[in-house]
Amino acid sequence: MLPSKFWRRTALRKAESVWMSSRTPGANNLHWQVESQTPWEEDGGSPAGFPVPVVTFNPYALGVWAQTVAGLGGTQIAGYSFTKTSSRLALLPSIPSFEDFIATTSPTARRLAALMAAVPVQLPIARLIQQTMLPQSDTTHLAEVFLSGILRRENDCDDPERRLYRFVGEMRKNLLDSIPRSEALRAIDRISAYVARRAGLSIQDFRALLMFPSERGKGEFGLEIDAFGRVAVEVLKYLGGELAAFAEELEGNVVAAAMAAHGEVSSPEPTLKTFSFDVATLVVVETQVFTFDVATLERRRGVKGSAGGWVIQRQKQEATGIIEVLEGDVPLELMEIPGGTFMMGSSEDEPRRFESESPQHEVRVPPFYLGRFPVTQAQWRVVAGWEKVERELDPDPSHFKEPYEEYDRLSRPVEQVSWYDAVEFCARLSRETGWEYRLPSEAEWEYACRSVISHQSSVISESSENPAYPPFHFGEMISTEVANYHGNYTYGEGEKGEYREQTTPVGYFQVANGFGLYDMHGNVWEWCADPWHENYEGAPNDGSVWQSSYKNTTKVRRGGSWFNGPGYCRSAYRDYYYPDSRSYNFGFRVARSAPRTP
Structure with missing residues (x-):
């Protein structure tokens, strides 16, 4: 073959x-x-x-x-x-030099070997590197590496999928020198999550086993976990810098555990105690720059524009985000929301406001990531197929199952999902990826919707004691040309528009807010993590979830939907529903905590 x-x-x-x-x-x-x-x-x-x-x-x-x-x-x-x-x-293999390997292999195979040098060499791990970090490679490039003579068997496992290999001579170090340090660290991060999943461990438990080696908890995948620990020590020590000290500590623990396992160290019977500790891990977060159009509605008296007396102005902007590939070609895109301070709630002169939006209060929100779009039917279908954490998920719960114009129906937002369903989705996503996914807090949602430290800073009233943000991230007005809501109703001096009577594919209007987020107004209601409170009296000011002492209380939802008039789609509008309720206008988007930057 x-x-x-x-x-x-x-x-x-x-x-x-x-x-x-x-x-x-x-x-x-x-x-x-x-x-x-x-x-x-x-x-x-x-x-x-x-x-x-x-x-x-x-x-x-x-x-x-x-x-x-x-x-x-x-x-x-x-x-x-x-x-x-x-x-x-x-049966007498020749050992090629690094120069021979470079001269006789393709550039793609050389890059694949370099990425493999950062982690234990095993066929499933090599394939995972191909899928996630080098998708242009194929089985031919994998054959180039394995047939080049730079690898030797490390064990005689009967199962070829679990057989481990090692690089000969100084080949691992030479290969590591051929790629950026960040690429090697990214490979370590990806493969650590993979090995942890295969062993049935959380990423935290896996890292704890590396730092404090013990046969307890490794199960049948102890071979892979030990191999990962040994290679991690070698690679991190070679990469040097701030990782060298960590590698030496890790190496000391690995050696001590090996000596104890072979009876080379005698010690009295230990007294077992339980300790709580934090495990810090340095990871490389691969970001991407997204380019998008930001739309604002500006009043143009006497000028016939696309929205009657209002003209839609568009301008190009850029923002940073990340892409999590769920399965196959189904991506989950998240935008980086920078930390900042804003006034949460509505001012007293905002049309159609409710007392539940008071009092306005200053909130400082730490950086985090938020879904670029509401969760789609395609993304839901993938995650619903993963093993459950707490509850079963219907893989196809949505009411709207038909294509929309030329768009596949799987690009529509998922709906008819309860708050409990959304929490289960986040739990599965967290277990599968090793990152903490969750529903956004109510404060995070409103802050992200307003994107107040971006293009809207010029329309914030600085003179007022309570800053007056516009009701929408589009400005003072909204139009069915830029959002999906019940167009038979109007807001302020706006005009009626189209009532589509259904969801639209995410990003359908091709306009975002200053943070690069789409569909924050209308389309589907979005669940937040917070339980409902009647107003903001006593609300936290750090952007965290405002917990409640009541169990099974109603949960907050934000943003309005295709079924609601524009007043319910305002940035400040708050609503609630029972957490086990489902409707054809209930959806959500996911948040992810940002890692601390050293």
Whole structure:
């Protein structure tokens, strides 16, 4: 199954190229006739070697192969002959130099080997690196690495999927020198989450086992966990910097555990105690710059614009985010929400406001990530197929199951999901990725919706004791040309618009707010983590979830929906519903805590 250019990298390199044929149907290879320059038989006429035919998977070659096996004379097939001497020589592998490896492999294979050098070498791990970090590679590039001679077996595990390999000589260090340090750290982070999942451990438990090695908790995947610890020590020490001290501490723990396991250290029977501790891990968060259009509605008296007396102004902006690939080609995009301070709630002169939006109060929100879009039906279907944490999930709960215009229906937001369903979705996502996913707090949601430290800073009234933010991130007005809500109703001096009577695909209007977030007004209600409170009296000012002493209380939802008029889609509007309720306008988007930056 390998291309012919790789044949000579296998044991075939020590065999002789021959032609062979057979006149007996179904004859054993030993009885085939072989044409060779070398004498083929020894004393007594017994064969001196073993002929191995080579067949490629194309119609002509398979036809010749079939005729040869059928014993039809006159057909020949190419192959190789292994003699006793060549078989022994084939077991004596040559060790290539780093320069030889670079000179004889493709650039993609070289990069794959360099990424593999940062982690234990095992077939499933190599494939994972291909899928997540080098998608342009294929099985041919994997064959280039494994057939290059730079790897040796580390164990004799019968299962090839669990067999471990090591790099020969200084090859690992040479390969690590060929890629940026951040790439090596990213590979370590990806593979640590993978090994933890295979062992049935949380990422925190896995890291604790690395720092404090013990046979307890490793289960059947102790081999992979130990290998990860050994390689991590070697790689982190070589990368140096602030990671070297961590690697030395990790190495000391690994050595001590190994000595204790082999009885080389005698110690009195320990007294078992339970300790609580924090495990800090340095990870590389790969970010991406997103470009998007920000829309504002500006009043143009006497000018006929796209929204009657209001004109939609668009401008290009950029913001940073991350992409979590859930499965296959289904991504989950999150925008980086910078930390900042804002006034939560509505001012007393905002049209259609409610007392539950008072009193306005200053809130400082730490940095976090928030879904670029509401969770889609495609994303829901993937995560609903993962193993449950607390409760089962319907893989296809949505009411709207038809395509919308030229858009696939899976690009619509998922709806008919309860608050409990959304929490389960986040729990599965957290377990699978190793990151903490959750519903946003009510303060985080409003802060992100307003994007007040971005393009809207110019429309905030600085003179008032309580700053007057506009009702929408579009400004003072909203239009059905930029959001999906009940267009038969109006807000302020706005005009009626289209009532679509259904959800629209996420990002359908191709306009975002200053943080790069789409569909914050309308489309589907979005669950927040907070229980409902009648107003903001006593609310926290740090952006955290405002907890309640009551169990199973109603939960906050924000943003309005396709079914609601524009007044319910305002940034400050608050609503609530029972956590087990589902409706064809209930959806959500996920938040993720930002890692601390050293």
